[in-house]
Amino acid sequence: MARYCLALDLKDDPQLIAEYEDHHKKVWPEILKSIHDAGIIAMEIYRVGNRLFMIMEVNNTFSFEQKSKADSTNQKVQAWEELMWKYQQPLSVAKPGEKWILMEKIFESVKN
Template identity: 65%
Template sequence: MKKHVLALDLKDDEKLIAEYEAYHESIWTEIKQSIQSAGILNMEIYRVANRLFMIMEVEDNFSFEAKAKADEVNPKVQEWETLMWKYQQAIPSAREGEKWLLMKQIFKL
């Protein structure tokens, strides 16, 4: 099992943040299925102010590229991603079109 940690910002608006959290209290069944079928064993999202941190525990053969390809042809995932972009904004270091950015581990005890 491997672990990946990613970061993303939300738009700094209390109403939008509350809506975003409400969507994540009960994600769509198709989204949960797409996450699990990609080899993601556990996923947690944490928030401080408008910054999000996602922790993913994945199977050893998990591939971000394979997940992206599967998402491109899944209409429900595309609908979800379009909806979520209403609430999300790229962090300052992101390139055009990037959302969640992989974080570098700098310490482990």
């Protein structure tokens, strides 16, 4: 099992942020299915201000490339992504068309 952490910003508008959160209280079942079918065991999104932080725990079959390929042909995922883009904005380090940015782990403390 692996864990990935990603970041993205929301547009800094309290009404849009509230709408975004409301959408995530009732995520479409097709979106949840696409997440689980890709090998994502658990996904959490946290917010502070307009910054989002996603934690994904994935199984051995997961790959970002395969998830992207499957999403590109899934009409419901494409509709969801288009809807979410109303609320999201890329980080300053994002490449054109890039949304969620994979974060680099810089510290870990584990008690044995």
